[in-house]
Each structure stands twice: as C-alpha cells, then as structure tokens.
Amino acid sequence: DGGITQSPKYLFRKEGQNVTLSCEQNLNHDAMYWYRQDPGQGLRLIYYSQIVNDFQKGDIAEGYSVSREKKESFPLTVTSAQKNPTAFYLCASSMGLLGTGGMVSGYTFGSGTRLTVV
Amino acid sequence: SQQGEEDPQALSIQEGENATMNCSYKTSINNLQWYRQNSGRGLVHLILIRSNEREKHSGRLRVTLDTSKKSSSLLITASRAADTASYFCATLETSGSRLTFGEGTQLTVNP
Numbered sequence: 001d002g003g004i005t006q007s008p009k010y011l012f013r014k015e016g017q018n019v020t021l022s023c024e025q026n027l028n029h030d031a032m033y034w035y036r037q038d039p040g041q042g043l044r045l046i047y048y049s050q051i052v053n054d055f056q057k058g059d060i061a062e063g064y065s066v067s068r069e070k071k072e073s074f075p076l077t078v079t080s081a082q083k084n085p086t087a088f089y090l091c092a093s094s095m096g097l098l099g100t101g102g103m104v105s106g107y108t109f110g111s112g113t114r115l116t117v118v
Numbered sequence: 119s120q121q122g123e124e125d126p127q128a129l130s131i132q133e134g135e136n137a138t139m140n141c142s143y144k145t146s147i148n149n150l151q152w153y154r155q156n157s158g159r160g161l162v163h164l165i166l167i168r169s170n171e172r173e174k175h176s177g178r179l180r181v182t183l184d185t186s187k188k189s190s191s192l193l194i195t196a197s198r199a200a201d202t203a204s205y206f207c208a209t210l211e212t213s214g215s216r217l218t219f220g221e222g223t224q225l226t227v228n229p
Contacts, residue, residue, distance in 0.1 A: 006160075033216065042206060042221040043161075050215065058216070090160055106151050106163030107208075107217065114158075 003027065006091050006110035012118050013078065013085060021076045021113045023091035031096035032074035033107065036060060037088040046089075049074055050096055078115065089113045123220050124207060130226040137194040139223040141207030142187075148210045150183055151217065152192050155204045164192075164205075169212075199229045 004025040013019045023032065031050050035043040045058030049068040063082025068074055074093075078085045092107040125140045141150070149168045153161040167174045167183045167190070174181045180193040194201055204224050208217040 031216075035219075043219040045216060045218070048216050056215075088158075092161075106153070106166055107161070108163070109153075109160035111160045112158070 004091060004093050004108050004110040006089075006113050008113060009111070011113055011115045013115060014118060016080045018077055018079050019115065021078070021089055021091075021115070023074045023076065023110060024072055025074075025093045025108070026072060027093055027108060028071070029093035029095055029108070030071070031094045032068070033092045033094075034058075034064075034066065034074070034076045035090045035092065037090060037112075043090065046076065085115055086117050087115060089115060124205070124223040126223060127221070128224045128226070130228065131197060133197060133199055133227055133229050135197055135227075137197050137201070137225055137227070139192045139205050139225070141190045141192070141220055143190075143207075143209045144188065145209075146212040147185070148212050148214070150181075150190050151208045151210075152179075152181060152190075153206045153208060153219075155206065155222070157203075161206065194225075197225075197227045199227050201225060201227045 007022045033048040034046040037043050044060050046064050047058055047066040049055035052071050055066050055068050065077045090112050091110045094107045123142050131137055147169055149166055151166045152164045154164055155161045165176050165181050167181050178195045183190045204222040206219050206222045208219045
C-alpha cells in the first residue's frame, strides 16, 4: 500500500542534542513538508521541498535543518539551536503544483513523531 | 502566520445532529481544503474546493466557499460519535506554493 511513514513515533532528546526525524513516502509525490503542532494549536510550517535537491524555509525554520537527496525521503533534524523543541511533528507529501492549475489533491500526512526534551 | 481561522474553537453536539464549522481567510486563494485529525494522529484530507466552486459534497460532508466574504463552511450531517476529532481548514494562496492551516475546531459528538 502507498503511504507516508514517520519514525520514530516517540523520541526523547537531551538538552544540547541534535535528533533526526525520518519521513519516507512511496506515493511518488514530488513535494514534501514538515509541520510542527503544539498542544491545542494548528500546524506551523517548518520546511518544504517541491523537488529533489531543493527546499525552502517555512514560517518557523530556525533551529531546524532538512535535506532532500531522494524523492522518497525528507528527514528533519532538530538541532540544539531549537530552544523549545517539545512538540508533535508531522510530515506530509503531495503531488505538488501542476502548472497554473494549482493543487489538484490534498496532502497525505504521516502519523507523526512526538518529540520530548528530557 | 495563520491564514485560516476556524470558528468555533470547540463544538459539542449529540449524535444525529448536524455540525457546522466555519473558516475565514485573508488573501486570494487557489483552493481551500478541510482536514480531520484524530487525537495524536496525522491529518486526513477530507475535501478540496477550488476558488471557482461554491459548493461541494462528499458523503455526509458539505463544503461551501464564498470568495467575496473570504469564508468557507464545513457541514457534517447526521453526526456520529466517530466524527469526534479536530477539523482544520487550509488554504493555498493564489501565488503560493504551500498550504497554510488554521487553528482548528475541536468537535465532540456525544453518543
């Protein structure tokens, strides 16, 4: 079955540590996204990538880094520079924009990674 | 910044009743989408409505879009306890390349 997989489901980070969250999709989607969700809040965009080897900062990119070396994979690293990393992280993918027609389908989301600083 | 704002923030109804959630946004959009999120899970895409459409149906869901008022509504008819979840609207701006999500409406359907 096609889908998008995030791992791990739960992650604990010590102060000053970098951690990497995995996101893999087998939907052949061009675009991938990382969102952060705090309790009772909406989603805020961290980074996104429209094609391989290219990505753009979202609204809250500080303290995070990404890579897009393969179409299927879009890992997110939460660095020690991110002062308040405890949150629920969601990865998504989509077919991307189609010319001037815009988006024709919605995003497919993974099941999320809950990161806690200990 | 959050483009969409949902109203109400929370809604509690009895099974069988209809649930209506509203979304307002600020800029010109290409399309507007509604998503559902069960507690602690990822979001699930429900329906997409384009800026040149006024109404769309999918099963028990009915979405309307009023671009002159920059608002949309999601109606869930004959609600069930399993509809309990958070519902988010998301917009793709006309010149944008990614969705912007609102803060969500927490719907509770009591059996």
